[in-house]
Amino acid sequence: MNAAFAIETHGMTRAFGGVNAVENLDLAISKGTIYGFLGPNGCGKSTSIRMLTGLLSPTSGDIRVLGETLPGAEEKLRRRIGYMTQKFSLYDNLSVRENLEFVAQIYGLNRRASKLRIAELVTLYDLVGREKQMAGSMSGGQKQRLALAAATLHHPELLFLDEPTSAVDPENRREFWERLFDLCAQGTTILVSTHYMDEAERCHGLAILEKGIKRADGSPQQLMAAMGARVVEVSGDDLRTLKQSLLSDPNILSAAQIGSRLRVLVQSSIEDPLAWLSPQVAGRALTEVRPSLEDVFVTCTGGRAQLSPAILGHVVQGEAKHAT
Numbered sequence: 458m459n460a461a462f463a464i465e466t467h468g469m470t471r472a473f474g475g476v477n478a479v480e481n482l483d484l485a486i487s488k489g490t491i492y493g494f495l496g497p498n499g500c501g502k503s504t505s506i507r508m509l510t511g512l513l514s515p516t517s518g519d520i521r522v523l524g525e526t527l528p529g530a531e532e533k534l535r536r537r538i539g540y541m542t543q544k545f546s547l548y549d550n551l552s553v554r555e556n557l558e559f560v561a562q563i564y565g566l567n568r569r570a571s572k573l574r575i576a577e578l579v580t581l582y583d584l585v586g587r588e589k590q591m592a593g594s595m596s597g598g599q600k601q602r603l604a605l606a607a608a609t610l611h612h613p614e615l616l617f618l619d620e621p622t623s624a625v626d627p628e629n630r631r632e633f634w635e636r637l638f639d640l641c642a643q644g645t646t647i648l649v650s651t652h653y654m655d656e657a658e659r660c661h662g663l664a665i666l667e668k669g670i671k672r673a674d675g676s677p678q679q680l681m682a683a684m685g686a687r688v689v690e691v692s693g694d695d696l697r698t699l700k701q702s703l704l705s706d707p708n709i710l711s712a713a714q715i716g717s718r719l720r721v722l723v724q725s726s727i728e729d730p731l732a733w734l735s736p737q738v739a740g741r742a743l744t745e746v747r748p749s750l751e752d753v754f755v756t757c758t759g760g761r762a763q764l765s766p767a768i769l770g771h772v773v774q775g776e777a778k779h780a781t
């Protein structure tokens with residue numbers, strides 16, 4: 458066990474009815490960082506988080522969280538970790554203050570400490586004036602801030618957030634991320650699951666999950682730099698027909714239209730993708746562009762590209778052929 462890691466797992470696996478929801482997941486998440494699980498619905502993000510919080514036992518594998526072994530240390534860890542679930546898990550028919558008082562009681566704060574901490578959180582999470590409002594009558598953004606206040610009331614060292622921004626608008630999401638970075642700056646380690654690329658890009662490190670398997674692991678920059686494909690944008694007429702014809706070539710991993718451009722991922726074994734593509738695009742304009750995290754996601758999930766193993770051992774395996 459390395460003390461620099463808040464979370465360390467080896468071969469973490471969980472099966473339901475003989476099917477692996479999470480398979481052989483190895484994680485090493487450094488303390489004081491924001492780490493993301495990126496993947497579509499059903500890829501095993503919640504199941505992984507539930508195992509790491511001690512709510513669900515693994516079928517096999519080793520789990521160490523804040524230096525403690527799971528299963529076994531659930532009770533010890535309860536006070537050291539915070540968990541914000543995918544669905545709003547507070548009481549709709551209790552007010553903001555009552556909800557927070559309830560959580561404070563669970564963590565054994567006395568009346569005075571509870572009052573002080575709740576006043577602090579209400580200010581910090583912009584809930585001043587709403588203390589008596591029923592949680593059920595609040596907007597998505599307000600509920601989310603209340604849920605974060607509740608999850609951090611006891612100053613957890615490690616915070617788990619399961620798709621925390623799925624019910625809020627882009628402005629509230631941005632603001633929420635600023636709060637996460639504030640918590641991180643104070644030393645909190647954060648594990649957040651998301652299916653939004655822009656959120657994943659904000660993380661210090663992330664794992665791309667597909668069907669319970671980790672397809673890639675590293676910082677967004679590492680993953681983009683080591684992607685096993687080059688990205689070319691094509692502009693011109695009739696991109697829908699062009700897309701279909703390009704996709705029949707096995708060296709083209711994906712072609713997706715973005716506005717008036719076709720974003721084409723070309724196998725990295727092609728040395729000069731512009732020269733190679735040129736005869737196939739019938740005079741349309743070509744530009745090579747830098748990869749995005751979405752390109753990484755496409756190349757390492759679901760298709761056929763072999764990702765470069767050079768990513769410091771980060772990208773685990775990758776195949777892709779996505780027509781979007």
Ligand SMILES: Nc1ncnc2c1ncn2[C@@H]1O[C@H](COP(=O)(O)OP(=O)(O)OP(=O)(O)O)[C@@H](O)[C@H]1O
Nearest residue numbers: 473474478496497498499500501502503504505620
């Ligand atoms: N209690 C359970 N019993 C049976 N199957 C389950 C159970 N919990 C999860 N699964 C299955 O495990 C797989 C992974 O689910 P999980 O909820 O972890 O995915 P996810 O990535 O968090 O997606 P979502 O955002 O939709 O929750 C899915 O196929 C799901 O149906």
